[in-house]
Amino acid sequence: MSLAHALLTSLLEQPSSGYQLARRFDKSIGHFWRATHQQIYRELGRMEKAGWIRSEPDPDAGRGRKRSYSVLPAGEAELMRWAGESAPLTELCDEFLVRLRADAVIGPLGLGPELERRRALHADKLRAYHAIEARDFPPGAEGSRQRRIHHLILKAGIQYEAGWIAWYDEALAALALDGPGEGKPQARCADRGR
Amino acid sequence: MSLAHALLTSLLEQPSSGYQLARRFDKSIGHFWRATHQQIYRELGRMEKAGWIRSEPDPDAGRGRKRSYSVLPAGEAELMRWAGESAPLTELCDEFLVRLRADAVIGPLGLGPELERRRALHADKLRAYHAIEARDFPPGAEGSRQRRIHHLILKAGIQYEAGWIAWYDEALAALALDGPGEGKPQARCADRGR
């Protein structure tokens, strides 16, 4: 149940509506913690029931049924309590590695293009992170503790993407040893028969 | 639903009972895909109903009610079909980064010890992976395509752990700038009042 705590953090930074939170999650926290709007609404409901947050029916304009949520002292206390807890490591868990292993067992399946595609996607993300870094954390500026932490979090993303890119390069090189036949899975499948 | 496919791969490598699969998942595939025995039994039931695998009631000895599962042609076909699919990237999703961000918002919470603890855990895993690498993939040996792929998968784990270790070192250095007061969360909490 740490989506609740991610939301608390986000609401402390700035009180918002559920919709805004969902959109904001696409940036900042969303880089390392995904949530759909349904999850967020469900969680906001629970948090309000628990007394961690409260909602005002309509803060600025009279349009729609927009609600703005803000954190109550109990919510801040809960966040503080939770942040001090120790949590298990997030383990590496990647579906593509299962596919690779399957490929090892039942002959070459022509994963080359998918490998390239994934490498390109990681490269896109890395570029995006670097752009954010250049804009928000220019070299030379020291920054407050808060900014240093935000920078650290961004660096985790950079490190993660760069690591995958390096690995995909290695994988492409290692699988290229199979030669051009790697692109024709059907032939190999027929070979195995069964 | 890719636990099913991980199990198919594992069963193709060697037909086993559910219990053996659960244990085997602690090694090999388990390094990047976790599953409890309950999940595995549930999934094996579904897969048998789908005609992907079959079970023999008692293969070797007459002990217990052990069942041995093996992959049927339909299961192999399904695995091949699935392996060729393209899947979205696994995104970075780490609870601790949420805690860090919370720490940035509501003052220093003394995350230093937890940071050290997590770095040490990653270092343990890295050491374990390196030991496996030294044992199973000695330098100089070329190996078959299958072995190269297994090595690649292991390298993904190594890369992942090494990346986190580097990041934690950076995080420890960046947060050490706060000085020794970082170890006393209570004082800072009181400061904020509210």
Place this chain on the structure above:
DNA sequence: TGCTCCATGTAACACGTTACATGATTGC
């Protein structure tokens, strides 16, 4: 009028986790 975006929600389902239950075999 119809289209798109803003904003909130329900319902059903898939997946993973935790707790608990059961019985068989092995070793002291």
Place this chain on the structure above:
DNA sequence: GCAATCATGTAACGTGTTACATGGAGCA
């Protein structure tokens, strides 16, 4: 006999995903 381990399962729950529904606001 008793404990530990092997081996399989049920039940309940928490979280995440997908599909669908609703209605207001702004604009062509």
